[in-house]
């Protein structure tokens with residue numbers, strides 16, 4: 255199985271401190287992966303590198319069948335190439351309805367003329383409804399987004415990212431601040447999304463990672479310390495020492 259994203263031998267140093275150290279990471283086109291690791295392990299920096307926010311000093315990052323180097327693309331070009339990122343805090347337009355938020359997020363030709371000429375078609379409205387169904391907001395379309403629960407806002411933002419049709423989605427701590435029922439819905443959503451795209455979930459919550467039931471990559475001091483099932487990595491003595499042992 256060939257990889258969709260291939261990170262190879264990547265290092266980045268901030269003021270003499272090696273935050274990412276010879277890191278290699280692959281993910282397949284339809285795969286769910288959890289990344290765990292203690293504070294400062296390099297999880298955020300890893301996502302910053304893949305999305306073009308931070309440029310590594312060494313190594314390669316390639317994407318897609320043609321192995322396009324993401325290192326030569328701008329952040330906007332990387333997003334257009336199919337890499338989406340969900341930050342921890344939802345950033346939906348609170349005054350707008352769920353429907354309007356999703357409509358604004360639909361993948362459209364960009365540029366001033368395209369925006370001026372934009373008219374919502376019936377096809378777009380159907381796409382918006384499908385997206386809302388997909389993330390579990392099918393019955394909330396007319397609601398003002400500001401009135402949604404924290405979990406619903408997160409799902410709306412995931413829907414807005416899906417509207418861009420990413421092939422790889424990076425999701426930062428999706429379960430933080432959610433109720434148990436919201437977590438369960440989020441688990442199901444991530445599992446479902448990864449059937450048609452690659453999804454990387456950075457997460458601290460072990461119970462949540464267990465429910466994702468996917469391959470886990472453990473980062474430590476900017477490198478991969480262990481990789482495999484959660485049971486496999488949590489039995490690894492180095493993982494126990496650097497991460498779980500600190501409890």
Ligand SMILES: Nc1ncnc2c1ncn2[C@@H]1O[C@H](COP(=O)(O)OP(=O)(O)OP(=O)(O)O)[C@@H](O)[C@H]1O
Pocket residue numbers: 268269271273291292293294295296297298299300
């Ligand atoms: N712009 C920067 N300048 C200097 N040091 C940085 C910068 N960004 C990150 N670091 C350092 O690099 C290391 C890795 O940070 P990073 O935020 O990637 O870790 P993390 O695994 O996401 O941690 P957390 O779980 O706390 O979010 C940390 O020691 C951090 O202080």
